[in-house]
Amino acid sequence: MEEAMECLSRTVTHVLERMPPLARLRLIAFMHLVEDPGALDASLGLTPSGRLSLTLETAVAPTRGHQH
Numbered sequence: 426m427e428e429a430m431e432c433l434s435r436t437v438t439h440v441l442e443r444m445p446p447l448a449r450l451r452l453i454a455f456m457h458l459v460e461d462p463g464a465l466d467a468s469l470g471l472t473p474s475g476r477l478s479l480t481l482e483t484a485v486a487p488t489r490g491h492q493h
Contacts, residue, residue, distance in 0.1 A: 454481045 441449055458465050458481055470478040 455479070457481075 441452070444452065454465075458467055464483055466482045468480045468482075470476075470480065
């Protein structure tokens with residue numbers, strides 16, 4: 426199992442390195458929401474034209490551990 430997790434970690438890192446910065450930040454924010462839903466406020470918006478948006482907000486002050 427440990428070998429599989431290491432492989433998955435390398436693959437995710439490889440994919441993240443190739444993403445544009447904005448897409449990378451959006452994905453990481455979503456991963457934080459999944460990891461700790463209580464740390465973020467999430468709102469889902471839908472316009473009449475069908476545009477869907479997810480807004481994530483946090484009151485947590487950024488620290489070195491929150492930098493990506």
